[in-house]
Amino acid sequence: MSEDMNQIEVGNFEVGDRVTGQVTKVEEKQVLVDIQNSKLDGIIPISELSSIHIEKASDAVAEGDSLDLEVLKVEEEALILSKRKVDAEKAWDELEQKFQGGEVFNAEVKDVVKGGLVVDLGVRGFVPASLVEAYFVEDFSDYKGKELSFKIVELDKEKNRLILSHRAVVEEEKGRKKQDLLETIQAGEVIEGTVQRITDFGAFVDIGGIDGLVHISQLSHEHVEKPGDVVEEGQKVNVKVLNVDRDNERISLSIKETLPGPWENIAERAPRGTVLNGTVRRLVSYGAFVEVFPGVEGLVHISQIAHKHIGTPHEVLQEGQEVEVKVLDVNEKEQRLSLSIKDLLERDVEENVDYELPEESKGFQLGELLGDKLKNIRNK
Template structure:
């Protein structure tokens, strides 16, 4: 049969296997087994934009094409239509199964990215990451994991999401972690969010709350005073509620305790300043170091008998106290205000006696001066 007659038997829509013979600037010539070579325009090579035919094809390569147009001595082919049909079927299966797959980001466009999935797969800006992205240029040329979230053949629409993959992975990690962690575990995390009542720390796919009371041994007015977003912190797991997926954490519990090595910091006989924190019937509790309170027994508050501590003390008052006894093991410290006063009086008496011995002044001089002032 004459080759030209055979060409006339070709119909639009026929699928053929051919070999690339030549690459021109705007098209490729393809041997399709007939005397007339098939013409594959650059626009019909791929569903994505192709700058040069050599970017997508190579001489000698076997390709499957579809007949798009038949004329007397010319056959126009399309590889794009064959690839698209195959790709649509694959993408529909991926959408149905929720399969995660890889694809290269080819372009950065208004409102998102374009990925090569055999078709133009559009990734909306809100589906690129689970966090806000300011500059998308760094994604061009990268290979990312995606899920198909929407398909519409009639509108040639393919919508992809990398964010969905990230969230799915985080969800899996979260469940694994929830089953794995237990009370008492010490972990490293990153501060994600700071609130009025504490801070949320990511401990590897799930956030746990460090309540403001668990931030420090010292009193904390605002969590932001001691925490910074993005900061790495060590935390101890206080509790895990797998049903509500709530985890309570503590930073305080992994810090050196205020009573640790207290006997090296403060020793019996020392006089230190402290703040009256609480008044009770039997005495007053005075904070001498952050988180360290000692008891001033009522008998050691004043050098005279008092009925209740609030006769001479009030909460918030700064006082000098003498350390009588300290125990790291029992976290107890005995203090005295009375002995500070007694020591002070003793020193003043000793100073007076020294001054008297040196003839600096006499008791009569002091009394005389005072009497003189009264007569005036």
């Protein structure tokens, strides 16, 4: 192109003009383009390719791409162009609409920086660490290249400030699920949940967007001292819905109700004649209740406690005492178990003796005593 023609071409463009160019060459730090309806070369410096930092030009464009560009500078033989400024102008308008409408949209995480994530939306969007998830994240390195859903929580075009939140999307979704669940869940349902938190009085279980309380008394058929003894955080459990308080958004759950009852198959586990170890749980005037399985207590009638006569069970037993018992009878339907301690005790020999010999007679035969008396009679 002659110098005069070049001057004419250059004279056709001003800073701020919009042009369309096709990428002809991608170098490391710049891109060359053919400008539509012009013989001038176009150059896009790497800093004008994207709103976010890129290491090489090929991260933003490829050969053959058609780009909308803005003239930054008019030189004698070329135009210095910006893709970033055009993208930003388009982006701000679209982002303003998304912001006003509270729209949720997906975007790829382009970079992980100190304090959060960077997203390219035509302008640089920043996601503070506290707005990434609804829980604490220690390491964000896995988020690079990941696509997430976002909402715009702050937008200021003048300050070039765009703040995004993935956490807001997650919490809104959780809120919707919670309401749906509260409206549809019914007492009596058995569902799977995950133990979220453990307290002194029970465990909170997530049942799909809402936490329900399993009171300590509903954790197991057996007595529980500490909830942490029977469940742990993150554990999958089946729970039965006991009560739904929709006004206060509270759900009462039970793990115990989903477990086999303590009396189930008791006739097989403790048939007549079985000898079991148990713990004395309660003493009453007519006998002792002994727990032989968690949640299963049988009665040792006062007549089955000892061979000798006793006035009250307290004479020979105390609560908490470990004892060995024999099953006399079992009734699974009525949840009754008759037990005996006496049948496992040796009968005391003294109980069959009607009288005792005098203290001085111990170690002598009766015949010897009688013989001595007869001698005395004869001698008289």
